[in-house]
Amino acid sequence: MSAMRFFVILILTCSAVFALSERPGDPLLAAEPSPQTETASVTTPKQRLDGFFAELKKERDEEKAREVADRIRLEWQDSGSATVNLLMQWANKAIADDKHPVALDILDQVIVLAPNYVEGWNRRATLHYQMGNYRKSMSDINRVLAIEPRHFGALAGMAAMLTAAGKDELAMRAWQQFLDIYPSDRKAQEQLGELAEKLAGSRT
Template structure:
């Protein structure tokens, strides 16, 4: 699949659900508005709503970390154990072993977003850019707001010389996570580069 087609898939899929629920983190005890936030999806939706509104960089980073924790929880002890094993294999520089383990994770839990995301990252580290982009596409099909995967896509598009697509990807990132300083800088640099190339 071409980078353009993958990116168009991202554009079409990337929507941020609106929800009026407040983040559980801001409430000392369950309130009527938050009492119903019992599922992982409801918690994520509330966290993403807060992340989109938060302008303080440090508070936004805390929200992003909480979102990452939600993504890491697979709901399966077996999958969680396999993910820990994959992490250890990566730390021990046994990337092919880690890749085999992540293949098992995806086979066991095809809708577990972090299995695909971790494998996309590993493929990138191994220089398998086409496979990494393919896995990123799967991540975004499951969770269009996955800012880590969007950043990975933007990085690879820029490395491939597709600066306009990369800039659009960073814009999508900022639509989800507006306070991220690095994304702001990347977007600004690409905008300047593209403006310069048109003059």
């Protein structure tokens, strides 16, 4: 059985299991909702993200800004689908075990199942980069930014690849976009400063 066919069968099986476990009449789901669940339902994921990004933009304390950035990453990680979330866990495990082709097959299926799930594209972009597939990585980063232009992780990845390719002006623009979203990130500030000095030196 091919790896692709195996994953399709596995996904369909998981979908059926989760569909059964999430039936409205299931007594396990009829329990009192936790305060955390009630709070989460007050706002939509987009509203929560918008609030976090507004907070990130104005926060000048590096440590506090990092905490906000971590909350944004948690929002991105949740696809809203139990099946997709499970596949992402498997992909991460395969990457940790250095089984890159397996992880790539799983992430391909994630993107088929949830084409607007930004972290599926971002994780595959990172994997392509680790595998030396730089053109494919950049293509996936562009998809990430088409879905979520504020994805500072994707912008950092883009800037790093542009710098490695000697495209310093484009890399500088990517870091500027990053800092417009996440202004207190020290490493990004340093990268932008180094590129600015390099470009200034090349013009004299």
